[in-house]
Amino acid sequence: MALPLLEYKPTTQNQRVSSFGTADQTGEAPYIYRLEDATSPSEMDELIQSAYRQVFNEQEMLQFNRQVTLETQLKNRAISVQDFIRGLAKSERFYQLVVAPNNNYRLVELCFKRLLGRSPYSKEEEVAWSVQIGDRGWDSFVDALIDSDEYNQAFGDAIVPYQRKRMAERPFSFTPRYGADYRDRLPTPQPNQFQPFKLSKFLKTTNWSRVSAVLITLVGLVGFMLLLALSTPSAG
Structure with missing residues (x-):
């Protein structure tokens, strides 16, 4: 009822x-x-x-x-x-x-x-x-x-x-x-969760061997694509 x-x-x-x-x-x-x-x-x-x-x-x-x-x-x-x-x-x-x-x-x-x-x-x-x-x-x-x-x-x-x-x-x-009340249930912003960028710290903490490997791979891939494009006969 x-x-x-x-x-x-x-x-x-x-x-x-x-x-x-x-x-x-x-x-x-x-x-x-x-x-x-x-x-x-x-x-x-x-x-x-x-x-x-x-x-x-x-x-x-x-x-x-x-x-x-x-x-x-x-x-x-x-x-x-x-x-x-x-x-x-x-x-x-x-x-x-x-x-x-x-x-x-x-x-x-x-x-x-x-x-x-x-x-x-x-x-x-x-x-x-x-x-x-x-x-x-x-x-x-x-x-x-x-x-x-x-x-x-x-x-x-x-x-x-x-x-x-x-x-x-x-x-x-x-x-x-x-x-x-709905707004207050949303996740609160946390402005301090990210550290400010510092070049000196970036240079010290970067894994340069991994960066080098990625760069070499990219250069090799680009070179392979260029060779493939040059070796393909053009139409007409």
């Missing part, structure tokens, strides 16, 4: 404000990609690129991360933008790049930013949804976010998710794909 979602209280965030008045008219307002507006191949490509930018983030928009089958289905209108986003978040490439290196708390933060267009309200919300990842698994967590009332009210089935009501903070698309 699946565990119910723990209760938490929403907090005040920019995305909960319906309008900032004149601030919404500035160039900071995001461009919204809608499927009905993609009436040409180039516009559809732009919509697809915006989806990759939103889900994979700015640093991971690489050719081998592309999901060709999903792209084809979207171009043929066989799936909605909502299901295209779902497919990207459930893809093997996304799992390897984002899910595997992170703990559940950071996954909640990343996916709220990328799929819902906002940060988690609080630590309580992170904990509540991290329990859902552990209990139901990754795919069910993705489905819960994308099928949520919040997602459908904000984006529906035809709009690429975007960072809602961003003011001065850094865009979510630049959030690193892994956190400090």
